[in-house]
Amino acid sequence: MDEEITRKRKGEAPRTADDESTESKETEVVKLRQDVGLISGICIIVGTVIGSGIFISPKSVLLNVGAVGPCLIIWAACGVLSTLGSLCLAELGTMITKSGGEYPYLMEALGPIPAFLFSWTSLIVLKPSSFAIICLSFAEYVSAAFYPGCDPPPAVIKCLAAAAIMTIVLVNSLSVKLASYVQNFFTAAKMIIVIIIIVSGIVLLAQGNTQNFNNSFEGAKVSVGSISLAFYNGLWAYDGWNQLNYITEELKNPYKNLPLAIIIGIPLVTVCYILINIAYFTVMTPTELLQSPAVAVTFGDRVLYPAAWIVPLFVAFSTIGAANGSCFTAGRLVYVAGREGHMLKLLSYVSIKRLTPAPAIIFLGIVAIIYTIPADINTLINYFSFAVWIFYGLTISGLIVMRFTKKDLKRPIKVPIVIPVLVVLVSIYLVLAPIIDSPDWAYLYCTLFIFSGLVFYIPFIHFKVRWAQKITKPITKHLQMLMEVVPSEKVKE
Structure with a gap:
């Protein structure tokens, strides 16, 4: 009423329904929707973690420790570590x-430089290479059905992976709900x-097929380096235990559903x-498992x-x-890095019609396709794990730091301090053990690449050099019109 009196005194026309409608449209904000519930959250964790790893890593874990007993202990320890890290x-x-x-x-706890180096390494190497490895595994299983008795041509595998x-x-760019439905289907x-596989293994055990578990520690080769490399391959199969944190803004009731999804999802995977590894050993000796080209097959x-034929079909479903x-969650990392100004601003734009971070997802896909050109999966897994556990250790050390520097922050969940301390110590071991046991120049190259991000951070982020904007601004403008995207939080006209 007071507003109407003021308008009359100023000689302005009274407010109409059209004015109110226009104002409500102007204040409508373009942002990511909270469309991911508890069930979808659990499916994202389980669906992302259980992929190609459990079908390719058992051989590598066994190769590094040499016996059934240590192999099963490594798988259990990887699950415990993933659970503690997820907490x-x-x-x-x-x-x-x-x-x-x-x-x-990392931004909140340790500042912009560690956060930038993480986004730099993740956006250029970790996430797209992981995406590419999973799709290459999918392509190998699918194409194998058409080339019985021989290896499929590399070109066929790479083209199928790119497809x-x-x-x-495309699916993730079109709709959050569609991507969630696809995830739920393939998770099922x-x-x-x-x-x-698990039921078959239990039945075989009940029938007395336990001979491969006799003297299960005989022939074990345990060393500082071999254990760390076994952990690398086991943890690759668990990679994805942190993925739900990438989409917190799209999670319904995150204070409740985030910890619930983690507490249910990670132990279920473990x-x-x-049980899958036990099932493998009920029908294969360690030597036979090491000689198998595809353990599940x-x-x-x-x-x-x-x-x-059921096995390769459903393994293909698992990997896809x-x-x-992986695409759903990694795309959000690209989106947030662009929003914080650590990557091109275009990567933080949101589709007007679809309300998805389409530019970030498309960027991730382009880089992943590039990674399908070369392929040495085991080597990539080792260096992937080396780099990623540097940042896992830094992130969880940031939790310890904030216990002292940001005591007033609300903590709906507060884990005992011994848990993050233990995870940080294990992270340090995983990073240093391979270097100490078997020094390799590749680890140095990986470290140098991580710090090479400072070459871009110092001039363009810290000192905000402006000349580059003259080049990127017109490109951003045309791509924005082409993809029909706008900056996040932009008001609709």
Whole structure:
């Protein structure tokens, strides 16, 4: 009423319904929607973690430790470490409810330089290479059906992997709900093959197939370096335990659903992995497992014949589901880095019609396709793990730092301080052990690449050199019109 009197005194026309409608439209904000519930959150964790790793890593873990007993202990220890790490991230995720995973936590705790180096390494190497490896694994399983008795041509595998990447990028760019539905479907599909393998293993154990577990520590080769490399390959299969923190802004009721999804999802995966490995050893000796070109396929041939074709089909479902989950979460990391000014601003733009971070997802897909050109999966896994555990250790050390520097921050979840301390110590071991046991120039090159991000950070982020904007501004303008995207939080006209 007071507003109407003021308008009359100024000689202005009274407010109409059209004015109110226009104002409401002007104040409507373009931002990411909270469309991800608890079930979808659990499916994202399970769907992202259970992918290609459990079907390619068992051989590498066994190769590094040499016996069944240490192998199973490594798988269990990797699950415990992932659970402890996820609990630490649950505290960080409910304390700092921003998408982007480790990025906003490093920014808040340790400052912009560690956060930038993480985003630099993740955006250029870690996330797209992981996305590419998963899609290459998918392509190998799918193409193998068309080339019985021989290896598929590399060109076929790479083209199929690139096609899978482009399809997943399209789905994630179109709709958050569509990507969630796809994730839920493939998670259900992969759980079918996981259940088939686990139930088959239990039945075989009940029938007395326990001979491969006798003297299970005989022939073990345990050293500082071999254990760390075994952890690298085991943790690759668990990679994704932190993925839900990348989409906190899109999670319904994150204070409740984030920790619940983590507490349910990670232990579920751990139990499944241990039982799957036990199932493998019920039908294969360690030597046979090491000689198998595809462990799950060999298992299927021996146990499920003549329905062995089920295994490669559902393994393909598993890998494509993991690739979809990886794209969904990694795209949010690119989005947040662009929003914070640590990457091109265009990468923080949101589709007007779809309300998805389409530019960030498309960028991730382009870089991933580049990584499908070369391929040495085991080497990539080792260096991927080396780099990623540097930043996991830094992130969780940031949690310890904030216990003292930001005591007033609300912490809906607060883990005992011994947990982050233990995870940081294990991270230091995982980073240093391979270098101490078997020095390799590649680790130095990996470290140098991480710090090479400072070459871009110092001039363009810290000193804000402006000349580059003259080049990028017109490009950004045209791409913005082409993709119909606007900056996040921009008011609709």
